[in-house]
Amino acid sequence: MATSRRRTTPGLGEFLDTLEARLRTLGAEGTITALLAHAQRLPATSRQEFLAIFGEPGIPKAAARDDGLLADIDAFAQRARDGEFDASHDGYNDDWYDDYHDDEYRADAEWVQEADPLFAAAGQVFLAGHLDQAREAYHRLFTLFRPSHQGGADLDTWMLATTDLAEAAARYLRCVYDTTPAPQRGPAVYQAYTALNAGPQPPLLRDIATARRGDLPDLPAFLPSWIDALLAETPALSTGQRRRLLTEATLMHRGVDGLADLAHRPGPHQPGTYLDWIDALTDAGRIGHAADAAREALTITPAAPIHLAHAADRLAELATRLRDLSGAVEARRRAWRADPTRERLIALVTTARVAGTEDRTLAAETRHARGRTDRLSGELFLLAGRIDTAAAALTHAPSRGWSRPAHPGPVVLPYLLVAATAAAPPTADTQLGQLFAGIDTIPEIPIYHRLDADHGMDEDDPDDLDTEDVDVTDDEPGGDTKDRPASLVALLTSQITQANTPAKRRRQWLAAAESVVARRVEAIVSNKNRGAYARAASLIVAYAEAQTITGTGNGHDYVAGMRQRYPRHTAFRAELDRATRTSALAGQPVSHARPHR
Numbered sequence: 001m002a003t004s005r006r007r008t009t010p011g012l013g014e015f016l017d018t019l020e021a022r023l024r025t026l027g028a029e030g031t032i033t034a035l036l037a038h039a040q041r042l043p044a045t046s047r048q049e050f051l052a053i054f055g056e057p058g059i060p061k062a063a064a065r066d067d068g069l070l071a072d073i074d075a076f077a078q079r080a081r082d083g084e085f086d087a088s089h090d091g092y093n094d095d096w097y098d099d100y101h102d103d104e105y106r107a108d109a110e111w112v113q114e115a116d117p118l119f120a121a122a123g124q125v126f127l128a129g130h131l132d133q134a135r136e137a138y139h140r141l142f143t144l145f146r147p148s149h150q151g152g153a154d155l156d157t158w159m160l161a162t163t164d165l166a167e168a169a170a171r172y173l174r175c176v177y178d179t180t181p182a183p184q185r186g187p188a189v190y191q192a193y194t195a196l197n198a199g200p201q202p203p204l205l206r207d208i209a210t211a212r213r214g215d216l217p218d219l220p221a222f223l224p225s226w227i228d229a230l231l232a233e234t235p236a237l238s239t240g241q242r243r244r245l246l247t248e249a250t251l252m253h254r255g256v257d258g259l260a261d262l263a264h265r266p267g268p269h270q271p272g273t274y275l276d277w278i279d280a281l282t283d284a285g286r287i288g289h290a291a292d293a294a295r296e297a298l299t300i301t302p303a304a305p306i307h308l309a310h311a312a313d314r315l316a317e318l319a320t321r322l323r324d325l326s327g328a329v330e331a332r333r334r335a336w337r338a339d340p341t342r343e344r345l346i347a348l349v350t351t352a353r354v355a356g357t358e359d360r361t362l363a364a365e366t367r368h369a370r371g372r373t374d375r376l377s378g379e380l381f382l383l384a385g386r387i388d389t390a391a392a393a394l395t396h397a398p399s400r401g402w403s404r405p406a407h408p409g410p411v412v413l414p415y416l417l418v419a420a421t422a423a424a425p426p427t428a429d430t431q432l433g434q435l436f437a438g439i440d441t442i443p444e445i446p447i448y449h450r451l452d453a454d455h456g457m458d459e460d461d462p463d464d465l466d467t468e469d470v471d472v473t474d475d476e477p478g479g480d481t482k483d484r485p486a487s488l489v490a491l492l493t494s495q496i497t498q499a500n501t502p503a504k505r506r507r508q509w510l511a512a513a514e515s516v517v518a519r520r521v522e523a524i525v526s527n528k529n530r531g532a533y534a535r536a537a538s539l540i541v542a543y544a545e546a547q548t549i550t551g552t553g554n555g556h557d558y559v560a561g562m563r564q565r566y567p568r569h570t571a572f573r574a575e576l577d578r579a580t581r582t583s584a585l586a587g588q589p590v591s592h593a594r595p596h597r
Contacts, residue, residue: 011210080153138172169198186225194236271307309339378408399523
């Protein structure tokens with residue numbers, strides 16, 4: 001199920017149960033053989049530590065309380081709240097972003113070298129079965145990672161070096177569960193959970209259960225109060241995290257039918273829970289019921305476009321399995337219109353092709369997209385055979401900002417150059433071949449996530465982020481990534497090679513491409529955007545290669561002319577020379593090219 005996207009490593013309890021089962025299967029002699037085989041592969045520095053696991057003969061290992069642990073945590077907490085460790089952050093200087101990814105920076109933070117051993121000591125108390133003390137130790141430690149106005153010390157969980165934060169959180173919550181009287185467990189675990197700063201993967205109930213051996217006691221009695229607490233309107237949890245916990249608990253409590261009731265209950269959880277319900281029905285093999293649930297999901301309001309799109313994605317897959325091809329096509333159209341992405345466009349094309357309605361479907365979508373000039377619409381126009389429409393959008397698009405999802409240039413220009421040749425794209429030893437193949441590597445960003453095109457940022461600066469960081473992991477339950485359809489490059493190549501386009505139109509496309517290349521290069525070079533010189537040089541050489549292939553001009557002369565246009569820009573000329581040297585076609589004279597048909 002989509003909601004089970006968790007760590008791949010098993011919880012401690014699950015791990016120990018599996019290990020015990022395997023050891024019992026091996027028996028005494030088999031276990032000895034396995035241990036000796038493992039021991040002989042250990043590096044010399046690990047041998048003593050491994051040997052110490054088994055202790056001295058006749059001397060059992062002790063499992064005592066750590067009576068000084070809470071005092072040590074309190075002393076550490078006081079120093080942290082007094083600001084003793086502020087220097088470890090270096091005042092969040094201008095280099096903090098680089099430091100964030102620097103393991104040495106994390107290790108050098110003085111408080112980390114104290115916090116990690118305290119978490120480890122709390123873990124030892126937990127493993128020894130002293131759950132009251134472990135609960136208090138974990139509570140005091142996790143409190144330090146809250147903001148100061150909430151009683152914390154403003155420490156950052158991401159800086160911990162050796163602590164498995166997700167496991168520590170699961171152990172703490174298991175302590176809360178096991179040490180709280182049954183009638184108060186639901187509210188107590190919820191309160192502890194919502195106060196927890198457990199990093200990017202807060203635990204599910206399953207993680208809490210497997211934190212130690214043995215099932216959660218009185219789980220059937222706990223689940224209703226846990227679900228009630230999760231349904232309470234409070235901003236303590238994100239919508240996505242609340243939904244994952246609700247789905248898990250509901251399936252444990254009442255199964256798929258209970259999840260249906262939860263999906264029908266209005267609230268912020270509802271759109272995502274519908275998707276979970278669809279997935280649960282699908283996993284249970286109830287394909288027809290899953291399709292009905294997906295159709296229902298498309299009718300709920302309010303629902304974000306991304307949820308509607310994912311419901312339509314699921315309906316398309318289910319309709320295909322039910323051999324309802326027309327329904328699958330219609331669902332693909334709903335998904336594409338709700339949240340346009342390249343993957344959804346390709347899925348629409350391939351599904352409509354199987355249904356025999358590709359031309360009619362794409363014609364309808366191009367009418368719906370009339371007047372749009374963004375990249376995804378350009379891809380739609382190309383796949384629908386509306387090449388002149390896509391070319392016009394590119395011609396009128398700005399010469400800068402090609403890295404934005406709103407700009408059609410990175411897709412439409414390579415297409416025009418290759419389509420002008422009426423042949424498959426050239427090989428990877430050409431700039432044109434690389435440019436065309438690169439269409440598949442352009443990051444896919446939904447249209448509605450683009451930023452205002454006039455915010456003044458330098459689009460060609462690689463350090464200039466011109467799109468928002470879109471985190472869909474919170475409310476997007478996995479997506480449909482299996483059985484991916486053909487790539488965009490494959491679809492466009494097939495279209496180009498199968499088309500019987502008149503030579504006049506192909507010459508028009510080549511002329512339009514030349515105009516775009518010239519304006520793009522001028523915008524880059526005249527603004528001395530050195531970071532984009534290599535891209536500008538690649539466009540020049542790609543156009544020269546298209547000239548050579550079509551026989552409409554001498555690629556060598558074109559490159560030389562563009563080089564002479566910028567006599568003072570030595571860095572750009574060097575990039576142009578480098579791009580030309582790596583091309584198998586740009587330097588060929590026109591007599592070596594096949595004639596333009």
